[in-house]
Amino acid sequence: MTTTDAGQGHGHGVQAHGHRVGVLFSGRADRLLMAQFVEALGWCPLAPEPAEQDPAAWKDVDIVVCDEACAGRWRAELMALKQDSEAAYLPVLVALAGGRQAGPWLQAGFDDVLRLPVSRAELAARLGVFLRARDQALALARRGETMYRALVEQSLVGVYLFDDSGFLYVNDALAEIFGYRPEEMIGRLHPTDVTHPESYDTVREYTRQRLSGERDAVRYTLRGVRKDGSLIWCEVFGRRINYRDRPAIIGTLLDITQQVEAHEKLHEYAERLALLRDVDAAILRAESPQAIAGAVLERIRGLVPCQRASVVLFEADATDALVLGVHINGETEIGAGRRVPREHLAVKRMRQQPYAMVEDILKVEQPLVIETMLLEEGIRAYLSVSLQVEDDLVGLLNMGRRAPGPFSQQEIDIALEVANELAIAIRQAQLREQVQRHAEELEERVNERTEEMRRLVDLMAGREIRMAELKGVIAKLRAQLKAAGLEPVADDPLKAGLD
Structure with missing residues (x-):
């Protein structure tokens, strides 16, 4: 690497803040020279030899400068490091020899290029711009984290974070839902410890799916057990995240016992x-x-x-x-x-x-x-x-x-x-x-009386027939008597009392 000594010192608007600068160079001379430049500017260089280089393990660097060979070798690890940065912004710069194209590296996700040779003043200015941007991003992230934590801690909704070892974080609301204090749950209990046996299989399966990467997020209902042994119903939403290089699940939990009981x-x-x-x-x-x-x-x-x-x-x-x-x-x-x-x-x-x-x-x-x-x-x-x-x-x-x-x-x-x-x-x-029995009895009695009346009518009708026949016989006898020259004793024997 070729540099000049113009602008030596800690000036140029950049002051020492203890920033850690990762230096990834394949050549020993270039690596040592870049480390000297960084140290001279008041920053802390991290410049391992090629055999010891492992950028995936750099959790606290503020900026990374690498040559073209190391950029190609460690690109995936450097991009992952940017993704996991606390400030959500970790500048990574590539030092290129004159005539090399910058476009492919910028398209690959690198933030900028340094054209070699570079002076100490230019290095201080270029790195200083990116470090100030990172400081601002980090301040915003920490301010946002403070606001987020305040929001979570004061929330009425239970918030949790856990991995396969157990709870890593619970807010006051979640601890209260289960009748615990947060310190009684964090690092001591696993979600299955507050789950009713009838929901064990559901919780274990959904946990396995998310920690393994099979599913990113899931929403479901479970039966929970409070510290005093009482049962509650909970609605749970959880999403898979990467927390400290390990898969974990973050989410919210609502106590829906009253809603379930009202529905029942x-x-x-x-x-x-x-x-x-x-x-x-x-x-x-x-x-x-x-x-x-x-x-x-x-x-x-x-x-x-x-x-x-x-x-x-x-x-x-x-x-x-x-x-x-x-x-x-x-x-x-x-x-x-x-x-x-x-x-x-x-x-x-x-x-x-x-x-x-x-x-x-x-x-x-x-x-x-x-x-x-x-x-x-x-x-x-x-x-x-x-x-x-x-x-x-x-x-x-x-x-x-x-x-x-x-x-x-x-x-x-x-x-x-x-x-x-x-x-x-x-x-x-x-x-x-x-009423039906009474009606049936009444109908039966009416039928009986009707039958009696029918028989009486029949009897009367028979009597009238006999009277008519008798009248016919008398009339015939009278006619015969008259024909014989005899007179009947009475004109109408029936009217005279004959029956």
């Missing part, structure tokens, strides 16, 4: 409306109590999870009850059509409330007969709700489970609402059946 409640409410519509439709179709019970039992197990559901009907002045319908997995001894004494049922357990709940039949000191029968079929807990119209007890709606434990208040409320509609529907069906 809306779905449950829609199911309840569908069930009540079925009951109303059964009423409008004038179905029997058995058909109405069947329509309800088919849907109630979806609203109140259970393995057995039944409807029992109380009949007036009867000491036993009729099982109207049963919906169950498997066989049962207490099926539809069976009659059960009232004292065997859970009515006596209701006391002052419209339902009775037994959380575990095995723990009942004196089980009812029906409870013993349910236990034999594997039912451990049950809920029995009264079917009542005003003060009249119509029957019971029963739900049984194989696992012991209470029914939730929401499930009880659903059962009460359904039981109210079911009781009214059954009572109306009973009234229709009574």
Whole structure:
């Protein structure tokens, strides 16, 4: 490399700032001379010998100057170094001998060329321009990072960064979502540590796809576990990045538990409306109590999870009850059509409330007969709700489970609402059946009276025929008497009282 000594010193508007200048030259003399120039200008040269050159490892250089041979050899590494620069701007210059074309190098991504020979003053001026531009870019980047960090730290959205070793960063919002402090998660927990087992496979697969480069970004929903063990629903968005020479995932997380629960409640409410519509439709179709019970039992197990559901009907002045319908997995001894004494049922357990709940039949000191029968079929807990119209007890709606434990208040409320509609529907069906039976009985009596009247009419009609025949005989006799010269005793014996 050829240089001149014009403009020696640290002047020319460039002051020493401790900048690190990477020097990549294949020739020893040129490398040493460039390093001396850089050092004389107050900067710190990094000028390894060719066997030790590895620009990919330069993480803190501020500018790179290389000759044509090294530029060709290390082009990919230098472009990657520019891409990963903290300031998003790392100047890389190529020193070219006179007559060599600059265009191909500029098109290849290099920032500028130095024409050899170069004076120290020109070198100071050219490098100084690029270093000031980098300083400004670095200041902007750090200012932007400060603003970004402030925005992230104050955000209501959870922000995270993790790699295959675990969380590298979480903001306060994300830590709070899971009930931790940031320092309890960073470097200690992995995303799977706050994931419910039902979402493990999803999280692991999406993590693998992004860290391997198979996918860049993905959005999905997962079930999370808070520090206290409570469950939440989360919507996650994450993108693959290169962080400190390693693949990592950065993204955001939202707690959508309230939205999911609201959606579930809306779905449950829609199911309840569908069930009540079925009951109303059964009423409008004038179905029997058995058909109405069947329509309800088919849907109630979806609203109140259970393995057995039944409807029992109380009949007036009867000491036993009729099982109207049963919906169950498997066989049962207490099926539809069976009659059960009232004292065997859970009515006596209701006391002052419209339902009775037994959380575990095995723990009942004196089980009812029906409870013993349910236990034999594997039912451990049950809920029995009264079917009542005003003060009249119509029957019971029963739900049984194989696992012991209470029914939730929401499930009880659903059962009460359904039981109210079911009781009214059954009572109306009973009234229709009574009206129909009364109408049939009345029609039968009318038919009987009609038959009696028909027979009477027939009898009267027969009598009139006989009277007409008798009148004909009398008229003929009178004619014969007159022909014989005899006079009848009376003109009209029927009018005279003869019959």
